[in-house]
Amino acid sequence: MSTNGQNVNTALPTYTKKDFESGVDPRWCPGCGDYSIINQVQRALPAVGVKRENIVFISGIGCSSRFPYYMNNYGMHTLHGRAPSFASGLKVSRPELQVWIVTGDGDALAIGGNHFIHAMRRNLDLKMLLFNNRIYGLTKGQVSPTSELGKKTKTTPHGSPDYPFNPPALALGAGATFVARTIDVEGAHMGGVLKAAAEHKGSTLVEVFQNCPVFNDGAYEFLTDKAVKADALLRMEQGKPLVFGKDNKKGIRFNPQSAELEVVTIGDGGVTEKDILVHDATREDPTIAFMLANLSMKPGFPTPIGVFRNVRMPTCEELTWQIIDGAKAKKPDASLEKLLAGSDTWTIG
Amino acid sequence: MSTQVSAGKHTVEQVEAVTIRFVGDSGDGMQLTGTEFTRASALAGNDLATFPDYPAEIRAPAGSLYGVSGYQVNFGAREIHTPGDAPDVLVAMNPAALKTNLADLKPGGMLLVNAGAFTAGNLEKAGYKTNPLEDAALTQTYKLVPVDMNKLTETALAGSGLSSKEVARCKNYFALGLMYWLYSRPIEPQLEAIQRKFAKKPEFASANAAVFKAGHAYGETSEVFYQRYQVPASKLAAGTYRNVTGNFATALGFATVARLTGRQVFLGSYPITPATEILQEMSYFKEHGVVTYQAEDEIAGIGSAIGAAFGGALACTSTSGPGLALKTEMMGLAVITELPLVIVNVQRGGPSTGMPTKTEQADLLMALFGRHGEAPMPVLAAQSPADCFWSAIEAMKIATKWMTPVLLLTDGYLGNGSEPFKVPSLDELPKLQVKYQTVPNYADGAQYMPYLRDDKLVRPWAVPGTPGLEHRVGGLEKDSLSGMVSYDGMNHERMVKTRAQKIRNVVEDVPDVETFGAASGDLLLVSWGGTFGAVRGAAEELQARGKAVSHVHLRWLNPLPKNLGEVLRRFKKVFVPEVNDGQLAFYLRGKFPGVDPLQFNRINGKPIKIGELVGKVLEVL
Numbered sequence: 001m002s003t004n005g006q007n008v009n010t011a012l013p014t015y016t017k018k019d020f021e022s023g024v025d026p027r028w029c030p031g032c033g034d035y036s037i038i039n040q041v042q043r044a045l046p047a048v049g050v051k052r053e054n055i056v057f058i059s060g061i062g063c064s065s066r067f068p069y070y071m072n073n074y075g076m077h078t079l080h081g082r083a084p085s086f087a088s089g090l091k092v093s094r095p096e097l098q099v100w101i102v103t104g105d106g107d108a109l110a111i112g113g114n115h116f117i118h119a120m121r122r123n124l125d126l127k128m129l130l131f132n133n134r135i136y137g138l139t140k141g142q143v144s145p146t147s148e149l150g151k152k153t154k155t156t157p158h159g160s161p162d163y164p165f166n167p168p169a170l171a172l173g174a175g176a177t178f179v180a181r182t183i184d185v186e187g188a189h190m191g192g193v194l195k196a197a198a199e200h201k202g203s204t205l206v207e208v209f210q211n212c213p214v215f216n217d218g219a220y221e222f223l224t225d226k227a228v229k230a231d232a233l234l235r236m237e238q239g240k241p242l243v244f245g246k247d248n249k250k251g252i253r254f255n256p257q258s259a260e261l262e263v264v265t266i267g268d269g270g271v272t273e274k275d276i277l278v279h280d281a282t283r284e285d286p287t288i289a290f291m292l293a294n295l296s297m298k299p300g301f302p303t304p305i306g307v308f309r310n311v312r313m314p315t316c317e318e319l320t321w322q323i324i325d326g327a328k329a330k331k332p333d334a335s336l337e338k339l340l341a342g343s344d345t346w347t348i349g
Numbered sequence: 350m351s352t353q354v355s356a357g358k359h360t361v362e363q364v365e366a367v368t369i370r371f372v373g374d375s376g377d378g379m380q381l382t383g384t385e386f387t388r389a390s391a392l393a394g395n396d397l398a399t400f401p402d403y404p405a406e407i408r409a410p411a412g413s414l415y416g417v418s419g420y421q422v423n424f425g426a427r428e429i430h431t432p433g434d435a436p437d438v439l440v441a442m443n444p445a446a447l448k449t450n451l452a453d454l455k456p457g458g459m460l461l462v463n464a465g466a467f468t469a470g471n472l473e474k475a476g477y478k479t480n481p482l483e484d485a486a487l488t489q490t491y492k493l494v495p496v497d498m499n500k501l502t503e504t505a506l507a508g509s510g511l512s513s514k515e516v517a518r519c520k521n522y523f524a525l526g527l528m529y530w531l532y533s534r535p536i537e538p539q540l541e542a543i544q545r546k547f548a549k550k551p552e553f554a555s556a557n558a559a560v561f562k563a564g565h566a567y568g569e570t571s572e573v574f575y576q577r578y579q580v581p582a583s584k585l586a587a588g589t590y591r592n593v594t595g596n597f598a599t600a601l602g603f604a605t606v607a608r609l610t611g612r613q614v615f616l617g618s619y620p621i622t623p624a625t626e627i628l629q630e631m632s633y634f635k636e637h638g639v640v641t642y643q644a645e646d647e648i649a650g651i652g653s654a655i656g657a658a659f660g661g662a663l664a665c666t667s668t669s670g671p672g673l674a675l676k677t678e679m680m681g682l683a684v685i686t687e688l689p690l691v692i693v694n695v696q697r698g699g700p701s702t703g704m705p706t707k708t709e710q711a712d713l714l715m716a717l718f719g720r721h722g723e724a725p726m727p728v729l730a731a732q733s734p735a736d737c738f739w740s741a742i743e744a745m746k747i748a749t750k751w752m753t754p755v756l757l758l759t760d761g762y763l764g765n766g767s768e769p770f771k772v773p774s775l776d777e778l779p780k781l782q783v784k785y786q787t788v789p790n791y792a793d794g795a796q797y798m799p800y801l802r803d804d805k806l807v808r809p810w811a812v813p814g815t816p817g818l819e820h821r822v823g824g825l826e827k828d829s830l831s832g833m834v835s836y837d838g839m840n841h842e843r844m845v846k847t848r849a850q851k852i853r854n855v856v857e858d859v860p861d862v863e864t865f866g867a868a869s870g871d872l873l874l875v876s877w878g879g880t881f882g883a884v885r886g887a888a889e890e891l892q893a894r895g896k897a898v899s900h901v902h903l904r905w906l907n908p909l910p911k912n913l914g915e916v917l918r919r920f921k922k923v924f925v926p927e928v929n930d931g932q933l934a935f936y937l938r939g940k941f942p943g944v945d946p947l948q949f950n951r952i953n954g955k956p957i958k959i960g961e962l963v964g965k966v967l968e969v970l
Contacts, residue, residue, distance in 0.1 A: 077823025089653025349587025
């Protein structure tokens with residue numbers, strides 16, 4: 001029995017990718033990064049061990065938010081920025097469901113910024129996929145909260161004068177227990193991140209760098225172009241030193257004097273592999289994860305992809321139901337008659 | 350009508366109904382004093398109605414005019430409809446309270462004042478140049494009883510070890526004790542209540558008990574009073590009663606739904622005056638199957654409820670005017686997704702922040718029409734604090750039966766006001782059935798069509814966890830059968846008209862209005878929501894004076910009762926009193942061409958008074 005009296009069958013059939021396709025043809029522009037994301041999600045789901053009918057996709061408004069219509073699960077396409085609010089209510093009400101949120105940079109971080117931070121801080125087990133294309137696509141090309149400073153768009157023809165959000169840093173600041181980043185064109189990497197996200201219990205942000213071929217084409221070429229990729233991308237792997245560059249000779253070192261991360265080259269000035277920071281997403285203290293998340297904002301530093309933080313803490317829905325079950329256990333003789341009568345009555349006649 | 354009997358050295362006068370108002374600084378404990386006295390009246394079997402009236406500031410500067418907090422209770426041996434027009438007794442704890450409330454006291458009424466608070470400083474703060482207690486006009490107009498409660502409280506607590514500040518905070522119990530004596534209440538239940546309330550701070554329990562007893566003894570021994578009063582038990586229907594505020598009754602109604610259905614009731618909400626108590630009270634009903642969720646804002650409050658409704662919970666959200674404004678886009682989504690949801694709006698003075706702690710009925714048109722697009726939903730309004738219980742159950746019943754959001758309107762007066770609630774037996778409660786779709790409903794059981802409707806146009810409710818019924822809902826217009834996104838114009842028109850017709854069909858669950866009084870006549874009073882009591886009281890008085898005046902009350906505002914038009918046309922005049930600028934009158938003119946109601950509109954943050962309404966009706970008869 002589930003929390004609202006529903007019977008939930010737990011035996012798991014064997015699924016293929018096709019079982020998660022709704023049969024509605026996606027209507028994204030040709031070459032949109034969203035195609036590769038839905039492809040990876042549909043590939044990942046058969047292995048996560050949850051029945052199709054127990055998975056719910058909830059989205060807001062924007063190109064990315066059409067996602068639930070293309071998935072053969074339960075789904076809600078809701079209001080601009082508000083997806084986390086529906087997801088939070090559903091998860092608190094029915095904790096046995098696996099709830100995913102699909103959102104974009106405008107949806108999650110502009111109009112939905114408040115819901116975003118609260119979903120992250122509460123540590124409800126909600127899995128948010130944030131498609132970050134650094135532009136408003138569905139309204140045809142306006143500046144977004146992740147557009148870079150100076151970005152020229154239809155509403156900032158002279159260049160954007162405001163500083164962007166860095167979604168992983170924001171999520172870490174708000175207390176998210178799982179924070180990761182991946183790229184639409186890195187299919188295998190995305191698959192690994194999605195699997196880890198599915199397995200995590202708690203507030204989950206997966207930022208996907210996603211190319212908008214129509215309104216912001218090439219936004220991530222500085223990372224994905226073969227000529228620069230090796231030096232620009234830092235692939236974070238659990239338990240391994242944070243190295244990058246053509247021969248993995250560059251690395252990230254923690255400088256205890258300045259309390260900052262710095263780029264060093266192994267072999268230069270006596271630097272050995274032992275000096276390189278070993279990646280550990282399970283550190284309870286999010287400070288190092290926060291520093292890594294901010295690397296991409298600093299000139300001369302690579303952009304990390306992979307899992308920044310992966311920490312298990314009691315979730316909001318677990319705590320909520322502990323309290324509810326506790327209240328029920330404390331009053332085993334609670335009844336409708338007792339509820340109606342209360343403790344302070346008088347009788348007439 | 351009163352009778353006199355002798356009891357000890359004081360005579361006891363039996364009176365049929367009394368209105369008492371307690372007023373003091375917002376830190377003086379007047380709300381507590383009022384509710385405790387109300388409790389005693391309820392336990393004595395009186396019918397009653399209360400009206401707490403407090404400032405928006407939590408602790409306004411002591412002694413200031415705007416910091417005055419009041420609590421009025423009308424209790425009687427007869428049926429009580431309202432908290433009373435004008436108090437028979439005014440208990441004023443300081444000069445500011447006297448100044449702001451004296452005009453309401455009935456001429457000849459009893460004025461009990463804490464003379465100890467009439468210091469030069471307090472008099473100045475209240476804007477008195479001289480001490481009004483020494484003004485001969487006051488003693489000529491009212492039965493003035495000055496009592497230095499400060500000093501008497503200090504005397505009662507001499508040697509208690511409490512600080513002078515702590516001692517001062519006990520003085521409301523002196524006033525309460527004195528009123529218990531004056532109205533012949535047994536003191537034991539109050540002494541027990543003090544022990545319960547201060548169980549964790551025994552030194553305060555014994556101090557307050559001592560002050561309460563001192564107040565009671567003062568009445569007996571001081572020779573200030575020559576008589577006491579007694580209000581006999583009312584002739585309420587036989588049964589077990591408890592005293593409820595409207596907000597508590599709303600919460601109780603929702604918890605009852607959880608028990609009746611065995612399903613989870615989910616409240617997603619955000620604190621807002623004067624609706625917050627619904628969220629607070631429901632968070633104490635967990636053992637009955639209630640889940641509460643305090644969201645990050647008003648929008649997320651209703652969003653969480655819609656999410657829970659998608660999951661199969663019996664979902665509700667509670668708010669007041671400004672919060673309802675924030676929820677409007679979400680209400681549109683609930684309309685288009687056709688998910689069951691109850692939105693409770695405890696109305697307050699608006700627009701904007703307006704008068705947060707004062708009552709008003711000015712959200713009617715917003716409730717009926719305040720959404721973008723064609724987005725009709727059933728609207729129900731509770732008529733009294735106890736009726737909030739029944740209205741909450743009824744709203745949830747309609748929401749789940751018809752797969753629609755339902756707006757339940759109450760107001761600050763109902764939410765905070767209280768009256769006796771007859772505890773219903775289980776067979777008096779409505780039958781609620783909650784049905785989920787569990788199998789495909791189309792193509793010989795091969796497919797699930799979320800918008801395949803029954804003969805009443807209700808769509809099925811399939812919830813996550815049900816294999817084979819996976820589907821998507823959302824804000825984009827949907828195909829009238831498959832629920833797929835549809836941009837087809839004619840499909841949209843069909844869906845708009847279908848949703849509207851479905852809400853019109855709800856009329857089969859709306860009872861006809863009952864006419865109080867003759868079926869036709871000179872004038873028909875039409876009320877809705879919280880004005881029920883005042884309008885019924887006025888109708889009774891006008892009928893007693895031989896006037897051909899009847900009364901109908903609307904609990905359902907959408908759909909309107911089937912027989913309403915016919916009833917309206919049977920009277921020469923239709924008269925609509927409202928605590929707004931004429932919203933129901935405007936609505937009725939549009940719904941029933943030719944009917945042009947006369948209006949009486951009070952927008953002063955207070956319920957309409959019976960006496961003023963009677964006067965207005967007499968002017969137009």
